[in-house]
Amino acid sequence: MSKGISNAYLVTTPGGDVQVNTGMYFEAEEIKRRFAAVSSNPLKVIVFTQGHSDHVGGWSRFDAPGIETIAQADHADVREYWRRLQPFMTSRTAKLWSTDLPDVDRSYQPPEPVVTTTFFDHHAFEVDGRRFELYSTPGGETTDSLVVWLPTERTVFTGNLFGPLFGHIPNLYTPRGDKIRSAIKYIRSVDRVIALEPETLITGHGEPIRGSDEVRQRLTQMRDATEYIRDRTFEGMNAGVDLFTLMGRVTLPPELAIPQGHGKVPWLVRAIWEEHAGWFRYESTTELYDVPPSAIWRELVDLAGGTAQLIARARSHLDAGRPLEALQFVDIVLGQDPRDADALRVKLGALEELLERSGRENFSEVRWLEAEIRDTQAALA
Numbered sequence: 524m525s526k527g528i529s530n531a532y533l534v535t536t537p538g539g540d541v542q543v544n545t546g547m548y549f550e551a552e553e554i555k556r557r558f559a560a561v562s563s564n565p566l567k568v569i570v571f572t573q574g575h576s577d578h579v580g581g582w583s584r585f586d587a588p589g590i591e592t593i594a595q596a597d598h599a600d601v602r603e604y605w606r607r608l609q610p611f612m613t614s615r616t617a618k619l620w621s622t623d624l625p626d627v628d629r630s631y632q633p634p635e636p637v638v639t640t641t642f643f644d645h646h647a648f649e650v651d652g653r654r655f656e657l658y659s660t661p662g663g664e665t666t667d668s669l670v671v672w673l674p675t676e677r678t679v680f681t682g683n684l685f686g687p688l689f690g691h692i693p694n695l696y697t698p699r700g701d702k703i704r705s706a707i708k709y710i711r712s713v714d715r716v717i718a719l720e721p722e723t724l725i726t727g728h729g730e731p732i733r734g735s736d737e738v739r740q741r742l743t744q745m746r747d748a749t750e751y752i753r754d755r756t757f758e759g760m761n762a763g764v765d766l767f768t769l770m771g772r773v774t775l776p777p778e779l780a781i782p783q784g785h786g787k788v789p790w791l792v793r794a795i796w797e798e799h800a801g802w803f804r805y806e807s808t809t810e811l812y813d814v815p816p817s818a819i820w821r822e823l824v825d826l827a828g829g830t831a832q833l834i835a836r837a838r839s840h841l842d843a844g845r846p847l848e849a850l851q852f853v854d855i856v857l858g859q860d861p862r863d864a865d866a867l868r869v870k871l872g873a874l875e876e877l878l879e880r881s882g883r884e885n886f887s888e889v890r891w892l893e894a895e896i897r898d899t900q901a902a903l904a
Contacts, residue, residue, distance in 0.1 A: 555584060569593070572668065573682055595668070720735060757795075
């Protein structure tokens with residue numbers, strides 16, 4: 524194992540090795556050095572468990588004549604939209620993660636992998652008598668997600684099927700931005716891994732999970748928690764409950780209350796809603812057109828007699844422990860004057876309260892709030 528932004532793995536055989544993922548382009552040389560320390564065998568096969576850059580970015584540093592590169596059939600589609608949207612995705616990623624990777628050139632696009640073998644549902648091959656079975660699991664972070672199963676060793680490499688934090692609520696939508704991930708496909712993908720009855724489960728992050736009972740128990744809990752949220756969301760939709768009320772209403776029962784370090788229950792509710800109903804919520808005709816609520820903010824400020832009344836109302840919400848309501852008001856003010864110091868101070872207080880309330884459990888939420896706090900402090904400086 525070579526630990527990185529997403530781990531890369533080398534499975535050795537006397538006749539040649541199989542590498543699972545290649546890391547980011549700037550990690551490739553270190554991965555090569557680590558793997559060379561444990562094996563001098565020729566590399567025979569590279570397998571991508573998904574098409575994100577932290578899995579495929581280092582490919583060109585490992586590829587050579589005679590090496591087979593395998594991915595699920597949706598790989599080309601995943602890579603196409605990530606390549607074309609790189610400037611958009613890069614700017615969003617930078618806001619959340621720039622403090623972790625301050626010296627990385629995010630505009631650089633490494634050579635695109637040339638996949639030599641694809642499959643739709645399953646694929647198998649052998650290297651020097653060791654059997655590898657690949658299974659499509661489209662409920663992961665990308666639709667080309669797959670798992671690598673070693674049946675003799677009863678070991679499965681799952682990549683980021685379960686996100687970066689195993690045992691947590693899945694992230695059906697990431698604030699960084701990506702396509703909404705299907706809840707039912709996630710559930711079925713988990714079931715597919717459970718059916719393998721693995722004794723060792725190796726994810727894209729962290730240490731392996733060992734013991735068939737432990738693996739099954741934790742996978743089952745993750746699946747059941749996701750299914751519970753999906754069922755409650757469907758019930759609320761059928762009962763006519765609006766999206767935002769439902770986001771605040773659905774909670775997990777104690778027996779399914781697994782951590783929310785990656786996904787969050789309200790985010791899953793919204794992702795499930797929008798996966799099935801889309802962006803038109805039937806709340807306002809204006810949703811169908813290109814005039815946002817912010818188009819009338821200046822008039823609201825004028826009707827209020829200036830920004831002072833709005834800032835005062837925002838402050839009263841903040842003092843009463845309602846930071847989200849406070850942010851709604853200061854957004855109106857800052858939409859007219861982004862340097863308004865009184866509004867910025869209320870915004871800063873609201874963000875700090877939200878961060879404290881979060882318990883710092885969900886890393887995407889924490890990184891967003893920390894970035895907003897930094898930006899607000901800089902505007903006040």
